[in-house]
């Protein structure tokens with residue numbers, strides 16, 4: 001294990017090296033605890049392998065840990081994915097918003113609840129149902145995405161989404177996009193669970209990393225199909241809810257403390 | 259008298275025709291060479307493209323379209339035919355981009371062929387990070403003179419050196 005740790009300190013990571021590390025971990029895993037280790041390796045998917053339905057990416061939001069006034073997850077998302085923060089936008093009312101921070105107050109008790117809201121990565125996504133071109137789709141590993149090559153910007157999906165999770169890009173972006181995150185005028189977009197990071201094998205999203213870095217640990221990202229993953233364990237322990245569970249969409253984002 | 263005037267006119271006509279022919283003649287070689295050729299700059303990195311150059315000139319769009327669907331829909335992220343990797347190698351040293359200036363790799367041919375591309379409405383035209391931080395830059399410094407010699411664009415070796423500093 002110590003050998004692995006020292007290796008993981010070395011940037012940049014080539015696919016060959018990742019495969020090698022994967023193999024090394026698998027061997028170590030077999031020697032110590034087969035099931036546990038092999039599950040973890042499964043996330044470092046080789047470049048040439050498609051996303052697999054054996055994995056379902058999900059997120060647990062612990063709103064009891066989500067701090068009032070903190071916006072770190074939102075800024076981290078905007079930095080990672082290259083969208084302009086709403087406050088800096090020239091047209092805030094139509095600015096893309098992949099994730100937003102909500103502060104709710106119970107009118108009876110004045111209890112405050114903080115939580116981030118973003119695409120819930122529905123297992124039965126209404127946005128996919130209504131899309132006339134097939135641009136809105138669910139990837140095998142449960143991540144709901146927009147294929148911008150086929151999106152015509154009709155915005156049906158924005159109307160269909162119960163969580164107001166999607167935005168349309170209204171203005172030309174003039175080559176300000178991140179190389180890893182193509183996006184452009186006339187297409188709809190939403191949280192991608194940092195698909196570029198997931199495919200790189202990071203196994204975490206920018207928002208969850210930022211939340212942990214700020215010491216709040218309110219966001220936990222992982223594979224909900226793997227019974228041994230951090231998120232699955234936590235979901236077993238904590239009472240959680242799906243927002244608008246009545247819609248029966250089987251959400252990929254679960255909330256605790258709401 | 260009338261005869262003299264006639265011959266003068268005839269002479270004038272001959273002179274004019276010759277002049278016109280000479281003028282047309284001067285223009286003719288320029289016509290023969292056609293529109294200005296695209297400036298195809300050698301890739302900053304590497305000696306060899308992932309496929310044959312002739313094959314690439316005709317078929318790069320097919321490879322890119324295929325790869326794009328594999329990547330977006332299935333999540334396959336192989337590097338060989340990925341647009342991001344094309345940009346990694348072909349971004350110009352001057353602009354750090356494949357499509358910012360007239361001489362940049364993609365634009366240069368596409369404006370010559372009059373084929374409009376939409377790729378860069380959404381995709382970044384630059385490699386990850388600023389050009390000075392480009393992982394290729396350090397290893398390509400020694401290629402600079404070679405690049406300058408081979409390029410057909412108007413970028414001088416001095417200008418190129420300036421970008422690297």
Ligand code: SF4
Pocket residue numbers: 118119120121122125126127128144160161162163164165166190
């Ligand atoms: S939350 Fe909205 S955008 Fe996300 S999958 Fe569900 S319907 Fe689609």
Ligand code: SF4
Pocket residue numbers: 127130131132133134135136146150151152153154155156157158187188
């Ligand atoms: S805006 Fe794009 S993704 Fe949404 S429904 Fe229309 S075509 Fe589909």
